[in-house]
Amino acid sequence: MSGAFEALRGQLQEAAAAFADGPGALEGILLGLVDDVDRAVREPLEIFPVCHHSPASAVAMARRLREKQPKVVYLELCEDMAPLLTELRNCRLPVAVQAFATEVKGFPAEWAPLSVVAPITEASAEYQAIAYALDTPGVELVLVDRSADHVFQWNEREPSTDPDAPPAEEEAALHGDAVGVEIGDLRPRFAELEEHLLRHGRVRHWSEWWHQYVELPLGDSDHDTYRQVMFLIGSLFRRLAPGTPGM
DSSP: GGGGHHHHHHHHHHHHHHHHHHHHHHHHHHHHHHHHHHHTTOOOOOOOOOOOOOHHHHHHHHHHHHOOOOOOEEEEGGGGGGGGGGGGGGOOSEEEEEEEEEEOOSSGGGGOSSSEEEEEOOHHHHHHHHHHHHHHTTTTEEEEEEOHHHHHHHHHOOOOOOOOSOOOHHHHHOOSSOOOOTTTTTOOOOOOHHHHHHHHHOSHHHHHHHHHIIHHHHHHHHHHHHHHHHHHHHHHHHHHHTTTTTT
């Protein structure tokens, strides 16, 4: 643990004791957040945390790219979407980029076609990174996520048992059982935290809370502050749902 976060660590220890009548599990969660942020900011390869479809993330990404001017950008997106990205020059956003596996051997028939969809808008940090790579000579864009068929290999799902579901052939002729990357889904998967934040933030919806307490403050923040806050948020979501697939 670097000294830069010792003050925050002490504050969270005090908060854990105050809210839980003693340290216990809450202390482990709160102090774990500090450990996660400290580890992430010390990575030699700069990690840029984003919230999908977040204007604050898009602005922060554009600022950082302009300041640092990297020669290689690693983007978490299915690797077989790479040939499609140059076509974004010919599109009016928002659009959705799709990748699919041409063979379904080894998968249940009702899963066909094996399709992954990634919606993209100008307010996507991912789009800002793509645009930078496409428009800047000498910059390489590398997609580092699994290909579409590998996404389904890692996806633990049971074949459909819905008696009212259309035949597999009919479903495949329409759109199949596409997997969305869910760029833009801001809602956490734990109702208790959401209820607490909405009640104390005096707002009605999660999107209102996020806009007021995350988007607006981060819009004018410096790069270090942006990264630390986003790392904290991501760590909180992960640690409040230990063992949850996909978290």
